[in-house]
Amino acid sequence: MSLVKQNEGSFRDPANRVFSFNRDIYRAIFAAGVQDYTSAKSKGVYARLSEAGILVPHQEISIPPAAPEETVYCLRHVSLPMVSYPWEWSYTMLKEAALLHLDAMEILVPQGFWLRDGSALNVQYDGKGLRLIDTLSIGLRKKNHPWIAYRQFCSHFLAPLALAAYKDIRTLALWREYIDGYPLDLAIRMISFRKRYLSRLFIHLTLHARFQQKGQGNDQKGDYKAPIFSDASLLGLIRSLRRTVSSLRWKPHSSVWRQYQPGQNYGDNVLNLKKQNVDRIVGRLKPATVWDLGGNTGEFSSIAASHGSFVVSIDADPACTDHLYQRLKGDLQGKSILPLTMNLANPSPALGWNEKERYGLRDRGPADLVMALALVHHLVFSHNIPLPSIAEWLSSIGNHVVIEYISKNDPMVSLLLKARGNEHLPYSQDLFESSFAHHFSLLEKMELNSSRSLYLYAKKQIAYETNSSTDH
Numbered sequence: 001m002s003l004v005k006q007n008e009g010s011f012r013d014p015a016n017r018v019f020s021f022n023r024d025i026y027r028a029i030f031a032a033g034v035q036d037y038t039s040a041k042s043k044g045v046y047a048r049l050s051e052a053g054i055l056v057p058h059q060e061i062s063i064p065p066a067a068p069e070e071t072v073y074c075l076r077h078v079s080l081p082m083v084s085y086p087w088e089w090s091y092t093m094l095k096e097a098a099l100l101h102l103d104a105m106e107i108l109v110p111q112g113f114w115l116r117d118g119s120a121l122n123v124q125y126d127g128k129g130l131r132l133i134d135t136l137s138i139g140l141r142k143k144n145h146p147w148i149a150y151r152q153f154c155s156h157f158l159a160p161l162a163l164a165a166y167k168d169i170r171t172l173a174l175w176r177e178y179i180d181g182y183p184l185d186l187a188i189r190m191i192s193f194r195k196r197y198l199s200r201l202f203i204h205l206t207l208h209a210r211f212q213q214k215g216q217g218n219d220q221k222g223d224y225k226a227p228i229f230s231d232a233s234l235l236g237l238i239r240s241l242r243r244t245v246s247s248l249r250w251k252p253h254s255s256v257w258r259q260y261q262p263g264q265n266y267g268d269n270v271l272n273l274k275k276q277n278v279d280r281i282v283g284r285l286k287p288a289t290v291w292d293l294g295g296n297t298g299e300f301s302s303i304a305a306s307h308g309s310f311v312v313s314i315d316a317d318p319a320c321t322d323h324l325y326q327r328l329k330g331d332l333q334g335k336s337i338l339p340l341t342m343n344l345a346n347p348s349p350a351l352g353w354n355e356k357e358r359y360g361l362r363d364r365g366p367a368d369l370v371m372a373l374a375l376v377h378h379l380v381f382s383h384n385i386p387l388p389s390i391a392e393w394l395s396s397i398g399n400h401v402v403i404e405y406i407s408k409n410d411p412m413v414s415l416l417l418k419a420r421g422n423e424h425l426p427y428s429q430d431l432f433e434s435s436f437a438h439h440f441s442l443l444e445k446m447e448l449n450s451s452r453s454l455y456l457y458a459k460k461q462i463a464y465e466t467n468s469s470t471d472h
Helices: 030-041 045-051 091-111 150-166 168-175 184-190 199-221 231-247 270-286 297-304 317-326 376-381 387-397 412-416 429-439 460-471
Strands: 003-005 018-023 024-029 060-061 073-077 114-115 123-125 128-130 138-140 288-295 310-315 337-341 366-370 398-406 441-447 454-458
Touching: 003 231, 018 454, 024 030, 024 138, 030 045, 045 091, 045 138, 060 270, 091 150, 091 231, 091 297, 091 317, 114 184, 150 184, 150 199, 150 231, 168 317, 184 199, 199 231, 270 297, 270 366, 270 398, 270 441, 270 454, 288 297, 297 310, 297 337, 297 366, 317 337, 366 387, 376 387, 376 398, 376 412, 376 460, 387 398, 387 429, 398 429, 429 441, 429 454, 454 460
Parallel strands: 288 310, 288 366, 310 337, 366 398
Antiparallel strands: 003 018, 018 024, 024 073, 060 073, 114 138, 123 128, 398 454, 441 454
């Protein structure tokens, strides 16, 4: 059955609308976007940006019946393996997304174009790198005008990066409240007095916030005049922003990624056995998508990616996810891994207008395989989430689950229980197995040692369909 689905995050732009049909992604261009589109196409702007790895490629096609009535042109895009958002990104990923916008501007301005938007939400990871995904954010430049997306760029990139670097990495969680960008005045008040008067931040954040407030007041009087910008001065602004963004550094307080040694908690023999089983399971299932929950520094994410899977590695520690993202340019180069920072006891919710503009974690599933290794005991003992609830949640986000059960006799669990005594939720292997039996069919059980076991489950509907296809 063919299904047309409107992208709820694209309704604000009068120039175009994104929709999906038969799992393909399309962009309908309306009359308001025709001049920008045809001009950029005729000058080869899209081709140049795509060849540079900055913009996702597209193919212009005949208008399909599924397109909106007002469609003038229709583009087909490559589907992304996973949509992610700035509030889930690592520090380095957000910083590189900022630089990607500036790379695009350096190419566009000399050709008479610019980015109409400076939104972090216009960037996605396609399995190889970061790409701009909003084709119609490229528009004809207004001569002698300042960059219309300057304020948005500062609120989407410079403000959150500066706060994370100079205040606390946890301020990136403000994205959930300010999905249209950080208020510049709020960002300035949160940064220390000394830092806000650093020369580059002073220009792009401190003065910008003041002028923004002043300009809003003047707009009401009708006498505000925007400064005149030549190509040279606009490029000067872009390069100043580049120097400012490049100068920002976040130094992790957590040393997890520097001190972490695989197997240090339970021995190399058990670790190697777990690796072998995970490697075998991924090789057997051949999942297109894998979600590694509690992925830490990516040890098992790397194993899954080595089989050609697209892996989403989720961890609550921003030091781990940032370290993993940086490794993708080093020893993990060529592997399709998307590290995301997320507290799994409070995963990303659906956000925006009518709670449909930005997808929650569950909305982006199910993954073909979910890996939950050394995770369950943390959810039970640290976050007070019952085992039956964990099983139900995992069944909503994964078709197959490989999950580790660790008994209360294990040293790591004993540490968690030390301060709790007997005041904790019910936790036993029998309860674990019965909880998962409600939602999954057991395919394999593997003993790692006396206190650790691996289970491979298939969601009951998936297991039934697999058996039925085998019978026929």
